[in-house]
Amino acid sequence: MKWLAAILLALATPAAAQVDRAILATQLEVLAKTNAEAAYHLGMMRRYGIGGAKDQAQAVALFRTAAEGDQPLAAQMLGDYYGDPKNGVVEPDKAEVLRLKTIAAEAGYDRAQHDIARLHFEAGDINAALEWLTRAAQQGNTDALRALASLYNSDAIPKDAARTYAYYTLYLKRLATPTTKQTAFLTQFSATMLAEDKTRGDKIVTDWKTEPSELTKKALAGLRAAEALVARQQGISR
Numbered sequence: 198m199k200w201l202a203a204i205l206l207a208l209a210t211p212a213a214a215q216v217d218r219a220i221l222a223t224q225l226e227v228l229a230k231t232n233a234e235a236a237y238h239l240g241m242m243r244r245y246g247i248g249g250a251k252d253q254a255q256a257v258a259l260f261r262t263a264a265e266g267d268q269p270l271a272a273q274m275l276g277d278y279y280g281d282p283k284n285g286v287v288e289p290d291k292a293e294v295l296r297l298k299t300i301a302a303e304a305g306y307d308r309a310q311h312d313i314a315r316l317h318f319e320a321g322d323i324n325a326a327l328e329w330l331t332r333a334a335q336q337g338n339t340d341a342l343r344a345l346a347s348l349y350n351s352d353a354i355p356k357d358a359a360r361t362y363a364y365y366t367l368y369l370k371r372l373a374t375p376t377t378k379q380t381a382f383l384t385q386f387s388a389t390m391l392a393e394d395k396t397r398g399d400k401i402v403t404d405w406k407t408e409p410s411e412l413t414k415k416a417l418a419g420l421r422a423a424e425a426l427v428a429r430q431q432g433i434s435r
Contacts, residue, residue: 220248221423222248225242228426234268235426237271238423240255240257240259241274243255244256253278253286256274261275269304272298275293276293298312298313306410307341310329314327318348327348330348336413343364359398360398363401364401366402
């Protein structure tokens, strides 16, 4: 979850900062009446209890408003609710999950791309799963890199040792502290590779470039994006 770092920071901040979060929520409440992006950010704050109490029903209502206002990150969050059988607000609906998350994936959100890849895989559409995983991985999505490594080492598609090795190497590079088991797997796997596969895998790793989309960057910004929106709107109103 891209807001996770902001959420953990908000929960650990001093009382003065918590007051600032409450002020931000109040400012967003005003904006959310006419601004879909503000509705999305306020929905996130209500979902996680930042700047006020958790309120899942209100969060869903805000996400719905924002999604109807063409905010793809809100569509992604609505998809999360429809995919959670214990959400307590809406009836789970797998078709709605795919529809909503596809909106966010097509708009460029890496987590949505990873999520719908999993849904396509479960439905047996391996080609669609591979396409969406690749798109997410090209943004640097850690889960997508791990899933690609696994997919290329499975029987679902023709096995490719070079890609398995490359994507798993790139996956471990994005982890703060890979486990002993993870590093041991890569060592053992690379020891069994043909020389030409190892050379090709190393080239994939060397040439690998990632570029998060603007939507992914906004998701990563979390509360900072909400604060920037409020600042922009206040500047316009002056």
